[in-house]
Amino acid sequence: MAEYSTLKVDLGDRSYPIYIGQNLLDQADILKKHIPGNSALIVTNEIVAPLYLKKVEALLDGIRFESVILPDGEQYKNLNVLNTIFDALLTHHMDRNTTIIALGGGVVGDMAGFAAASYQRGVHLIQIPTTLLSQVDSSVGGKTGVNHPLGKNMIGAFYQPRAVIADTNTLNTLDDRQLSSGLAEVIKYGLIKNANFFDWIEQNMDALLQREPKALAYAIEVSCQTKADVVAADEKESGQRALLNLGHTFGHAIETGMGYGEWLHGEAVGAGMCMAAKMSALLGWFSNEQVKKTISIMKHAKLPTTAPESMDEKQFLDLMSVDKKVLDGVLRLILLKSIGDAVVTSDYSKQQLAEAIKLAYTD
Ligand code: NAD
Numbered sequence: 001m002a003e004y005s006t007l008k009v010d011l012g013d014r015s016y017p018i019y020i021g022q023n024l025l026d027q028a029d030i031l032k033k034h035i036p037g038n039s040a041l042i043v044t045n046e047i048v049a050p051l052y053l054k055k056v057e058a059l060l061d062g063i064r065f066e067s068v069i070l071p072d073g074e075q076y077k078n079l080n081v082l083n084t085i086f087d088a089l090l091t092h093h094m095d096r097n098t099t100i101i102a103l104g105g106g107v108v109g110d111m112a113g114f115a116a117a118s119y120q121r122g123v124h125l126i127q128i129p130t131t132l133l134s135q136v137d138s139s140v141g142g143k144t145g146v147n148h149p150l151g152k153n154m155i156g157a158f159y160q161p162r163a164v165i166a167d168t169n170t171l172n173t174l175d176d177r178q179l180s181s182g183l184a185e186v187i188k189y190g191l192i193k194n195a196n197f198f199d200w201i202e203q204n205m206d207a208l209l210q211r212e213p214k215a216l217a218y219a220i221e222v223s224c225q226t227k228a229d230v231v232a233a234d235e236k237e238s239g240q241r242a243l244l245n246l247g248h249t250f251g252h253a254i255e256t257g258m259g260y261g262e263w264l265h266g267e268a269v270g271a272g273m274c275m276a277a278k279m280s281a282l283l284g285w286f287s288n289e290q291v292k293k294t295i296s297i298m299k300h301a302k303l304p305t306t307a308p309e310s311m312d313e314k315q316f317l318d319l320m321s322v323d324k325k326v327l328d329g330v331l332r333l334i335l336l337k338s339i340g341d342a343v344v345t346s347d348y349s350k351q352q353l354a355e356a357i358k359l360a361y362t363d
């Protein structure tokens with residue numbers, strides 16, 4: 001039997017549950033009760049399919065289903081590959097009552113989600129995230145989309161799933177680098193909203209790196225609850241949801257500048273959060289002690305803390321200027337007042353931003 005907890009993303013008649021626990025992929029009733037029609041398309045990739053596709057297919061007894069297997073990697077999160085999902089939907093005559101099931105990490109989830117948002121102007125979506133990063137962040141909250149060569153996640157839609165099913169057993173097959181990438185987003189929740197959680201992560205980092213089930217389950221639950229609360233309050237990011245992008249403006253610049261897939265998303269965000277901490281200190285908002293704590297927790301999580309040498313300051317400034325937080329030509333950044341307290345701000349000068357980028361190359 002599966003042991004699990006259930007959280008809720010409260011969005012009125014579009015509210016949905018997040019199931020978190022072990023052995024959820026052995027439990028047909030959880031998945032099936034969120035499939036309204038009699039057909040489904042499972043979207044997964046070439047790494048996840050051999051591991052978990054049969055398990056999910058076995059849960060769909062009585063439902064007409066097909067599967068589409070995407071190539072693996074951030075470099076395939078684009079419009080061309082997205083089109084193969086539409087090809088499958090049309091080839092198999094999937095109608096408006098079809099459910100798309102995203103089985104994989106954030107890349108699969110974002111692409112399958114965007115396909116669900118746009119196929120026949122919207123079909124049902126269920127997220128089955130299989131990486132730590134997707135279990136704590138990308139499967140929840142309805143951001144979907146693909147990259148453009150000139151900017152990360154630049155094409156997409158807000159589209160909420162009917163359910164998120166996070167089977168923590170799937171994390172056992174994840175490699176260590178991917179685990180650390182997910183930990184970056186866990187640390188993010190502590191930094192932006194919850195100093196106690198930040199302390200808990202610091203104290204339990206070894207347990208998390210060793211994948212102790214209780215520690216992982218707790219980290220996933222607190223992360224999802226934090227995200228669910230933020231999304232319920234500001235679904236379309238007109239205010240506080242932007243806080244979830246701490247470290248992301250700089251991180252997205254690294255991902256785009258280095259070439260998609262070179263740095264993992266969480267690695268780029270980890271270095272980005274260190275840059276945000278240094279810039280916050282430069283503005284007099286954050287203490288040097290807190291900068292040290294931020295760098296130290298990233299190092300403990302085995303994440304990079306400095307910018308790649310192969311990117312220069314101008315490249316950063318150019319790439320950061322196409323961020324989605326640019327409004328009317330002004331780039332808003334997420335900075336820190338203290339650990340557990342982040343703000344969205346454009347209250348900095350061009351020189352201060354340039355100075356912070358310089359500081360990002362060393363600890
Ligand atoms: P990913 O989807 O590329 O998965 C990482 C790697 O792990 C891939 O090689 C994948 O095939 C493999 N994998 C997946 N599950 C596995 C498992 N159980 N065992 C072994 N290998 C497995 O990357 P990710 O870190 O999950 O997600 C990153 C993506 O998520 C980025 O594109 C980022 O932009 C996006 N993202 C979206 C949101 C959102 O709100 N929509 C939030 C954060 C990140």
Ligand code: GLY
Nearest residue numbers: 141143241244245
């Ligand atoms: N990952 C940022 C957000 O979902 O808003």
